[in-house]
Amino acid sequence: MSRRPPPVTLRSVAEHLGVSTATVSNAFNRPDQLSSTRREEILAAARALGYEGPSSRGRTLRTGQTRIIAVMLSDGLGYSLGDSVAGGFLAGIAEVLDDLGYHLLLLTDAGRTDRQTPSLNGVADGYLVYGSIPEEGTLALLRHQHQPLVTVDMRLPGLASVQIDHRAAALGIARxxxxxxxxRPAILALRMTLEAPGGPLERHSRWSQPNSVAIERLTGFDQALREAGHDPDRVALWNVDGNTFEAAAPVIEALLTESAPDLLLCMSDRLALTALSLAEQRGIRVPEQLRLTGFDGIAEGQRRRPMLTTVHQDSHAKGVMAARMVVGECHERDVVQPVWIIHGDTCPPTP
Structure with missing residues (x-):
C-alpha cells in the first residue's frame, strides 16, 4: 500500500528555495517587504510545489487576527446589494479593504426580532453597523466585543460614527x-418605524422602534414647514416600508388620490422616482401641478427628464471613510460628511 506524500508546508517551500520561512510568509502576507520580482519567484515556486499559502486558521491563531471586516446591514442582503445607495457604500468599503488585504463579511440584522442573535465572538477584526439597528440584540452584542465598532448613519454614545447631517439636509431641501x-405639501417617509406598514401615519401615536434616519429627516422637513407657515400636524405624512417601486407604488397611488398634494417631500430618490412615474401616468404635470424632491442623489434620478431635484450624499466616500476608521487608518471619532442640493427640474428654484 503506497504511502501518501507529506503535505507541502511553508517550511518545505522555504527549504526548497533556500530561504527563511519568514521570507516565504512575507510573499503571501506582507508583499511590501519584498521586491516584486522576488515575490513572484517565491509564489511561482510555491505553486509548482502545490503549496496554496498559509492556513487562514493558523494565521488567526498566531496573530489573533482574521483579516475580516464585518458589515452589519439593517436591511436584507438581497435588497442591500441591489440598492444604489447601499451598493455605493459597500463599494467604498471594498476599495479600502482590497488595498489593505482584508476580506469583507456581510451580515444582516433584518427580521431578527424573533430569532436568536448568533455569536459573533472572534468572527472579525472590526465591525461596521450600517443603518438603523435597535440597540438591543445584535448591536448590544457587538458593543461587548473587543474589536473596533463604527456605526454609519447612526450616532450612539461611546461609538465612532460616519454620517451626514440628515436633519440639516432635509431642512435645506424643504426650504x-x-x-x-x-x-398642499405632503411628506413621503421611508420606514419611519421598523414595524409600521405602508400608508398614512398618525404623528402623535407612539412609534415602536423608530428609524433614527427617518426621524432626523422628518424633523428637518417639519422645521421648514413651520418656517413657511404650515402646521406640520396638518401636513399629510405617509409611510413606505420598503425602498422599492413595488413597496412604494400602492402607497403613492393612494396618497395622490386622497391628499392631492402640490408638493411632495420624499425621503429617498427611489420614492421620488416612483412618485414621478405614477404622476406621469396620471397626466399630472411635474413641476407645474406637482413639485417633488428626493434624497440621496442616485444616478438614475439625474439621467432622466425631468431631472430629479434632490439632496446628494456621497455613499462611496462614506464607505471609504468608515472602512479607514474601522481598520485604524483614520483616528477620527465622529465624521459628518458634506451634502449638497442638486437643482433639478422636478422642483426648480423660485424666480
Whole structure:
C-alpha cells in the first residue's frame, strides 16, 4: 500500500528555495517587504510545489487576527446589494479593504426580532453597523466585543460614527421646495418605524422602534414647514416600508388620490422616482401641478427628464471613510460628511 506524500508546508517551500520561512510568509502576507520580482519567484515556486499559502486558521491563531471586516446591514442582503445607495457604500468599503488585504463579511440584522442573535465572538477584526439597528440584540452584542465598532448613519454614545447631517439636509431641501409657495405639501417617509406598514401615519401615536434616519429627516422637513407657515400636524405624512417601486407604488397611488398634494417631500430618490412615474401616468404635470424632491442623489434620478431635484450624499466616500476608521487608518471619532442640493427640474428654484 503506497504511502501518501507529506503535505507541502511553508517550511518545505522555504527549504526548497533556500530561504527563511519568514521570507516565504512575507510573499503571501506582507508583499511590501519584498521586491516584486522576488515575490513572484517565491509564489511561482510555491505553486509548482502545490503549496496554496498559509492556513487562514493558523494565521488567526498566531496573530489573533482574521483579516475580516464585518458589515452589519439593517436591511436584507438581497435588497442591500441591489440598492444604489447601499451598493455605493459597500463599494467604498471594498476599495479600502482590497488595498489593505482584508476580506469583507456581510451580515444582516433584518427580521431578527424573533430569532436568536448568533455569536459573533472572534468572527472579525472590526465591525461596521450600517443603518438603523435597535440597540438591543445584535448591536448590544457587538458593543461587548473587543474589536473596533463604527456605526454609519447612526450616532450612539461611546461609538465612532460616519454620517451626514440628515436633519440639516432635509431642512435645506424643504426650504428650497417650500419657497415655491406650496398650499398642499405632503411628506413621503421611508420606514419611519421598523414595524409600521405602508400608508398614512398618525404623528402623535407612539412609534415602536423608530428609524433614527427617518426621524432626523422628518424633523428637518417639519422645521421648514413651520418656517413657511404650515402646521406640520396638518401636513399629510405617509409611510413606505420598503425602498422599492413595488413597496412604494400602492402607497403613492393612494396618497395622490386622497391628499392631492402640490408638493411632495420624499425621503429617498427611489420614492421620488416612483412618485414621478405614477404622476406621469396620471397626466399630472411635474413641476407645474406637482413639485417633488428626493434624497440621496442616485444616478438614475439625474439621467432622466425631468431631472430629479434632490439632496446628494456621497455613499462611496462614506464607505471609504468608515472602512479607514474601522481598520485604524483614520483616528477620527465622529465624521459628518458634506451634502449638497442638486437643482433639478422636478422642483426648480423660485424666480
Amino acid at each position: 428650497h421646495a417650500l419657497a415655491g409657495g406650496a398650499r
